[in-house]
Amino acid sequence: MKLLFLSEKLPINKRFTRWLxxxxEQRLPLEQKQLDAAPFEAxxxxxxxxxxxxxxVSEGPLRTEATPSAIRRLGDEGCISVGFTLAGERTVQQRDRASTQRQGDLVVIEHQPAVMTTSPGNQSLYLKMPRERLESVLGPARRYAALTIGADLATTTLATSFFEELSRMHHRLDPVxxxxMGSIGVDLIVASIAERIAQDVPLPLSGSVLVQRAKAYIEAHLGDPNLDPPQLSAAIGVSVHQLQELFHERGQHVSxxxxxxxxxxxxxxxxDPACAHMPLGTLAGGCGFSNRSHFSRRFKDRFGLAPSEFRHAVGLGGR
Incomplete structure (x- = not known):
């Protein structure tokens, strides 16, 4: 990664001013204040x-605020950020939610007014991406922004480890x-958020929110060959009949x-070139198909080509 700032190279009395x-210079819409009198480290x-x-980012204890005026100047409404806590603690307040993240947790932060505080020795990794990348699968970001996605979830641990390693290794890879790799990592983030949303005990919700929750659960459990309408309805707390009706209202069938x-x-x-050497049976199993023949039959019905033919057609060979 490109180094932009290292406090130890600057005189102590100029560090925080240069940081601001x-x-x-980086067009980050943030107002910051130090929370202690110790020499600033970042x-x-x-x-x-x-x-x-x-x-x-590694930084000392700070209070950070993204103000409405600063956000308007940035003009970055089409983006969203995901923060991984690598060390220390961070608290995030946004909209009507406040949460704390510890080592291994992640959090989604909208480009909206927010207040964040970090503990001494905090280390974080932030990923800025198009908002649509999350919302197209998970629904409006306001539903899960500032929600702690805990390290107790295996998908969160995978996502954090993936991007921490990618931050070290990306310079050894070609741009494509x-x-x-970044796109694959975002898929892990989506699965993490979906799994966290699915944990919540559903309150009375509108049909649209229930369908979004159902779809988020599906994304997080696509590799489960037993995923079916009864399992899905139980996970989101509605009857199979109600779930079917909600999907029918939108011209869809759950299965x-x-x-x-x-x-x-x-x-x-x-x-995906990264999956070019993955055996078709392994790939099929990872997408929830119980066997390769079932996968091949359904795939050809949907796309008009057998999986191996499809892989050849995109120039990746086949196995």
Missing amino acids: ELLE KLEIATLGPLTMTR TVAR DWIWQRRLEVAADRLA
């Missing part, structure tokens, strides 16, 4: 992963591979949606 100047690194921007997403994810992986 750097934030302005390090800032940045890298580009295709459409994603990754920032690694880096962008693709059809599950198979559609499995096939779409399978097609993405067949076209």
